[in-house]
Amino acid sequence: AQTVTQSQPEMSVQEAETVTLSCTYDTSENNYYLFWYKQPPSRQMILVIRQEAYKQQNATENRFSVNFQKAAKSFSLKISDSQLGDTAMYFCAFMKQRSNYKLTFGKGTLLTVNP
Amino acid sequence: GAGVSQSPSNKVTEKGKDVELRCDPISGHTALYWYRQSLGQGLEFLIYFQGNSAPDKSGLPSDRFSAERTGGSVSTLTIQRTQQEDSAVYLCASSSERDGPQFFGPGTRLTVL
Numbered sequence: 406a407q408t409v410t411q412s413q414p415e416m417s418v419q420e421a422e423t424v425t426l427s428c429t430y431d432t433s434e435n436n437y438y439l440f441w442y443k444q445p446p447s448r449q450m451i452l453v454i455r456q457e458a459y460k461q462q463n464a465t466e467n468r469f470s471v472n473f474q475k476a477a478k479s480f481s482l483k484i485s486d487s488q489l490g491d492t493a494m495y496f497c498a499f500m501k502q503r504s505n506y507k508l509t510f511g512k513g514t515l516l517t518v519n520p
Numbered sequence: 521g522a523g524v525s526q527s528p529s530n531k532v533t534e535k536g537k538d539v540e541l542r543c544d545p546i547s548g549h550t551a552l553y554w555y556r557q558s559l560g561q562g563l564e565f566l567i568y569f570q571g572n573s574a575p576d577k578s579g580l581p582s583d584r585f586s587a588e589r590t591g592g593s594v595s596t597l598t599i600q601r602t603q604q605e606d607s608a609v610y611l612c613a614s615s616s617e618r619d620g621p622q623f624f625g626p627g628t629r630l631t632v633l
Contacts, residue, residue: 438619450611450624496563505576506618507553510563 407432407499411511418487419519425472426482426514428497436502439473439480444513445493453495456480487518522546524625526612532631533602541597541628545614552595553615553622554587558608566610569595570618602632 408431418424430439441453456464456473463471468485484491494515498508525544533539545552554566565579569589580586584603589595599606609629613622 440621442624447626448609448629449626450613452621452623455621500619502619505568505578506551506570506615507565507568507576507579508555508563508613508622509565512562 407434407437407501407509409497409499409509409511411495411497411514413514414512415515415517417517417519418484420487420489422487423483423485424487424516426484426495426497426516428480428482428511430478430480430497430499432478432499432501434501438500438502439471440498440500440508441469441471441480441482442496442498442510443491443493444496445490450496454482484516489518489520492516492518524612524614524623526610526625526628528628529626530629530631532633534633535604536601538598538600539602539630541599541610541630543595543597543612543614543625545593545595545612546616546623547593549614549616549623550592551615551618551620551622552589553613554595554597555611555613556581556608557611557627561608563611566597599630602630604632606630607632 437458439456443451472481494513497511550571552569568576584600587597609627611627613624
């Protein structure tokens, strides 16, 4: 079974600064996907970024980028130029290919962006 | 276009009652998932529907939980004889392809008194 670990329950950052959220995972699979989801107080889970394990290039989406280290089973999220609207719970998630495609989530990191 | 919708937004029920939670996926999405989010257990997979295939029920915690998907679109999650430990936010997600990104609804917060 896959496990996803987010070792930082809470983090805070000043507006306009950069913050990195950590995620490690454990799997014996070679083909899989990794995701970061954001859940603001509205409760809506929003996809932030997606990484295919077979791709060496790190995924980026505007101010969001990942550092994917497959050998180390690490998948951190970097948020640049943090904005107040980035305040949310962030979940790292794993999906095995050719299975039931369910997401296995970490426990989450609560990020607070301070003005 | 419209996203995933869920109803009701909040549901309060008494222990022992049955509840039905509804999910309308994004139009054209063939894959539909139910997850449960609780303080103690975090986010847990419950059930997966893909097209007309038999659902994957491997995440359902007990036989009090069931789900169906009619016409490959709307899904209903039913919890019979609710218990206090069923209190959680129930999230629905849909995807246009098996390994595609999942798009979530706003969830239903269930409170069992």
